[in-house]
Amino acid sequence: MTTRDLDKASVRADGLGARSRRPLILTAVVLGVVGSSPLVADLLGMGYLQGSLTRVVILGMAAVALDFIVGYGGLISLGHALFVGVGSYTAGILIYNLSRGVGPGTDQALVVWPLAAGVGALIGLGLGVLALRTRGVYFIMVTLAFNQMVFFLFNSLEAYGGDDGVRLADRNQLGPLSLDDDVVFFYVCFALLALVVVGFNLLIRSRFGWVIRGARDNDRRMRAIGVRTRRYQLIAFVLAAAVAALAGALAVNESQFLSPGISHWTVSGELLVMVLVGGLGSLVGGVIGAGVLLVLEELAIDFTSDWQFYVGIGLILVVLVARRGVAGVILGRHRNV
Amino acid sequence: MSNPRSTLTARGVDKHFGYLHVTRSVDIEVASGAIHALIGPNGAGKTTLLAQLSGELTSDSGTVHLNGTDITDVDMPGRVHLGVCRSFQTSSPFPDFTVRENVLLALMGTDPGMRLFTRAGVDRRRNRLAAELLGQVGLDADPSTPVTELDHGAIRQLEIAMVLASEPSILLLDEPMAGLAPGEVETMSVLFSRLRADHGILLVEHDMDVVFSLADRVTVLSDGAILAGGTPGEIRADERVQALYLRGSDT
Numbered sequence: 001m002t003t004r005d006l007d008k009a010s011v012r013a014d015g016l017g018a019r020s021r022r023p024l025i026l027t028a029v030v031l032g033v034v035g036s037s038p039l040v041a042d043l044l045g046m047g048y049l050q051g052s053l054t055r056v057v058i059l060g061m062a063a064v065a066l067d068f069i070v071g072y073g074g075l076i077s078l079g080h081a082l083f084v085g086v087g088s089y090t091a092g093i094l095i096y097n098l099s100r101g102v103g104p105g106t107d108q109a110l111v112v113w114p115l116a117a118g119v120g121a122l123i124g125l126g127l128g129v130l131a132l133r134t135r136g137v138y139f140i141m142v143t144l145a146f147n148q149m150v151f152f153l154f155n156s157l158e159a160y161g162g163d164d165g166v167r168l169a170d171r172n173q174l175g176p177l178s179l180d181d182d183v184v185f186f187y188v189c190f191a192l193l194a195l196v197v198v199g200f201n202l203l204i205r206s207r208f209g210w211v212i213r214g215a216r217d218n219d220r221r222m223r224a225i226g227v228r229t230r231r232y233q234l235i236a237f238v239l240a241a242a243v244a245a246l247a248g249a250l251a252v253n254e255s256q257f258l259s260p261g262i263s264h265w266t267v268s269g270e271l272l273v274m275v276l277v278g279g280l281g282s283l284v285g286g287v288i289g290a291g292v293l294l295v296l297e298e299l300a301i302d303f304t305s306d307w308q309f310y311v312g313i314g315l316i317l318v319v320l321v322a323r324r325g326v327a328g329v330i331l332g333r334h335r336n337v
Numbered sequence: 338m339s340n341p342r343s344t345l346t347a348r349g350v351d352k353h354f355g356y357l358h359v360t361r362s363v364d365i366e367v368a369s370g371a372i373h374a375l376i377g378p379n380g381a382g383k384t385t386l387l388a389q390l391s392g393e394l395t396s397d398s399g400t401v402h403l404n405g406t407d408i409t410d411v412d413m414p415g416r417v418h419l420g421v422c423r424s425f426q427t428s429s430p431f432p433d434f435t436v437r438e439n440v441l442l443a444l445m446g447t448d449p450g451m452r453l454f455t456r457a458g459v460d461r462r463r464n465r466l467a468a469e470l471l472g473q474v475g476l477d478a479d480p481s482t483p484v485t486e487l488d489h490g491a492i493r494q495l496e497i498a499m500v501l502a503s504e505p506s507i508l509l510l511d512e513p514m515a516g517l518a519p520g521e522v523e524t525m526s527v528l529f530s531r532l533r534a535d536h537g538i539l540l541v542e543h544d545m546d547v548v549f550s551l552a553d554r555v556t557v558l559s560d561g562a563i564l565a566g567g568t569p570g571e572i573r574a575d576e577r578v579q580a581l582y583l584r585g586s587d588t
Binding site: 207211217218221228 | 391393412413414417418422423425429431432433434438441442443445446447448450451452453454455456457458499502503
């Protein structure tokens with residue numbers, strides 16, 4: 001190897017090569033579009049879409065976290081909604097009891113939301129330790145089983161309406177901001193989504209990210225290099241669980257309705273579909289997928305009640321024609337790494 | 338860099354897969370300064386033995402020592418940190434990464450700390466190390482080539498660079514020359530004789546010309562047990578080994 005080659009190598013190592021710039025541009029564009037969507041909707045006189053847009057942001061956040069473990073970690077989880085549910089119930093129970101005079105601080109977002117993420121992380125740690133003893137199809141089945149256990153646990157909480165759920169009187173409080181204002185609430189959620197997207201983008205480019213991507217492709221080789229991969233995968237799983245739980249806390253604030261439905265395993269499936277449609281292994285694809293699915297639902301529901309049938313056809317096309325989803329089509333061969 | 342003198346010793350290691358007795362009470366020693374070739378027909382248990390030495394498989398019985406320390410219960414990553422590193426029979430670089438990044442990944446193994454948010458692949462010292470390793474194995478492809486675009490010979494060279502990245506004192510190489518062109522085999526042989534000076538090398542190999550020209554010591558494995566051990570000259574003259582390979586060529 002000549003010194004010239006060496007210099008070339010370090011130059012490429014220093015700057016962001018062309019290889020990695022386009023995904024960042026796509027990420028910025030998607031966040032820009034989502035961030036400006038309430039204004040656009042308002043201008044077009046479609047302000048009634050505000051709730052859907054907030055749901056895109058919240059579900060997109062959960063989908064980004066899912067893409068992190070599925071697309072980069074190779075851990076196909078069908079239990080992601082479990083953690084969304086954990087966040088929902090953590091936040092929802094606190095909000096619900098507030099009106100009955102339980103403890104100070106339970107109305108504060110800065111207390112409730114981190115708490116929801118923390119409970120999600122803890123449960124993610126416990127379940128992750130067990131689930132990561134398995135691989136492949138078994139991992140899918142174990143996460144699915146956990147998902148259903150938690151779903152039925154929530155169903156049995158008669159104090160919170162059992163399978164009917166309960167309506168919540170208020171949203172959380174966040175300093176001087178009025179979260180009851182739908183647009184303000186949207187931008188709070190959006191700011192958190194941007195943080196999550198930036199955070200995961202940093203993660204996949206770090207040593208940590210390289211290790212989980214390496215372990216996804218060849219776990220045995222990674223261990224032969226000297227890395228105890230399971231530790232890394234567990235941390236990735238816990239981070240994804242925490243973000244999903246945060247999304248759950250936001251979701252229950254958005255709908256002001258606490259219900260076990262949000263933790264049903266089909267929601268895990270829908271999140272996985274969002275990741276696939278948006279682009280597996282692209283992170284921001286989770287947001288694109290959430291947008292595509294929710295907007296399709298919103299539009300199609302006026303024409304047909306069988307909209308899910310058409311989403312199904314679309315999904316088959318994505319898997320057959322565009323393996324890496326919308327993001328993959330836009331980026332071509334450029335991978336988000 | 339690596340320990341001046343290192344010795345990996347296995348005593349009476351055994352492995353069953355169900356009813357299959359794959360390795361039977363094998364004793365073997367790999368010491369720096371020597372290339373120890375492990376030969377035997379397909380299914381003799383060579384790869385299983387290598388997995389037991391590397392810590393990938395736990396042995397049913399027997400012990401493994403490194404420089405007198407019992408490492409029988411140390412797992413594969415732990416043994417890499419102690420200086421025992423293996424290569425794989427099938428080429429398996431990380432497809433998502435370039436040539437240079439594959440070596441950088443291999444360098445991460447013995448580098449502590451997860452560094453969750455620090456960008457990987459930009460550290461100058463590690464990049465220089467990676468370039469040196471690629472130079473050491475004689476891989477002259479552009480380091481920013483995606484690894485999926487390399488030809489087979491270059492990938493085998495990369496595999497060796499990745500093994501060397503953890504600065505091992507003991508190398509366990511599972512058929513590193515499989516599928517190489519004659520010229521490439523020659524290059525690889527020169528590399529191994531050079532590495533012999535400060536590494537102990539266990540070489541699983543099918544090419545008998547390579548084994549007899551390169552090895553200081555040869556162990557013949559048959560049906561999981563050691564059939565014969567000695568210098569290449571002794572092994573070449575051994576009638577049981579000749580019979581084994583004649584029998585092998587019939588089937």
